[in-house]
Amino acid sequence: QQQVKQSPQSLIVQKGGIPIINCAYENTAFDYFPWYQQFPGKGPALLIAIRPDVSEKKEGRFTISFNKSAKQFSLHIMDSQPGDSATYFCAASDNQGGKLIFGQGTELSVKP
Amino acid sequence: EAQVTQNPRYLITVTGKKLTVTCSQNMNHEYMSWYRQDPGLGLRQIYYSMNVEVTDKGDVPEGYKVSRKEKRNFPLILESPSPNQTSLYFCASSVQGYFAYEQYFGPGTRLTVT
Numbered sequence: 442q443q444q445v446k447q448s449p450q451s452l453i454v455q456k457g458g459i460p461i462i463n464c465a466y467e468n469t470a471f472d473y474f475p476w477y478q479q480f481p482g483k484g485p486a487l488l489i490a491i492r493p494d495v496s497e498k499k500e501g502r503f504t505i506s507f508n509k510s511a512k513q514f515s516l517h518i519m520d521s522q523p524g525d526s527a528t529y530f531c532a533a534s535d536n537q538g539g540k541l542i543f544g545q546g547t548e549l550s551v552k553p
Numbered sequence: 554e555a556q557v558t559q560n561p562r563y564l565i566t567v568t569g570k571k572l573t574v575t576c577s578q579n580m581n582h583e584y585m586s587w588y589r590q591d592p593g594l595g596l597r598q599i600y601y602s603m604n605v606e607v608t609d610k611g612d613v614p615e616g617y618k619v620s621r622k623e624k625r626n627f628p629l630i631l632e633s634p635s636p637n638q639t640s641l642y643f644c645a646s647s648v649q650g651y652f653a654y655e656q657y658f659g660p661g662t663r664l665t666v667t
Binding site: 450546 | 603
């Protein structure tokens with residue numbers, strides 16, 4: 442079963458738009474929620490991460506919003522650029538046990 | 554340069570022929586892990602190792618073995634590969650298991666089993 446569910450599967454926005462990617466989790470033992478960015482032919486790279494006791498975290502144009510009661514979190518990309526075109530994965534980690542569970546991924550395309 | 558390396562990058566093999574994908578990191582990380590990436594399924598953890606002495610199963614360990622004899626190396630072994638193991642494989646490492654959310658990934662190994 443998929444412990445972290447991600448949507449949408451793909452997303453197309455115009456340059457300057459604000460794509461939003463959503464994730465939901467089930468296991469309340471998860472204690473860290475990272476987002477990874479993957480360009481074609483490359484391995485994923487950590488973009489930004491949030492703890493469940495924080496409702497929002499910003500790093501540059503990337504913002505994570507976290508709703509602990511709903512067990513949902515989302516990634517917003519402000520002023521999106523063609524260079525942001527990539528596949529984005531949300532994830533949840535059980536740091537005590539060392540597991541990292543990924544969502545299904547969202548392929549983002551930012552059109553010029 | 555701090556990095557995770559994997560070899561080979563591409564591999565085509567036949568059903569049942571044992572193979573090993575090597576993984577090495579030069580960051581002195583305690584934690585290492587293997588994932589497979591399949592369309593629509595994201596990345597799924599195969600095995601992970603908290604340190605040289607501790608290795609544990611991830612979500613999809615069937616058909617795979619790992620070995621952690623040294624801190625820097627974590628090879629993935631397919632003793633009898635089958636076509637359903639055709640996938641893109643990634644090795645990753647982290648400072649320690651408590652920071653499993655922050656992993657550094659290798660470039661990937663694309664495996665085709667015919």
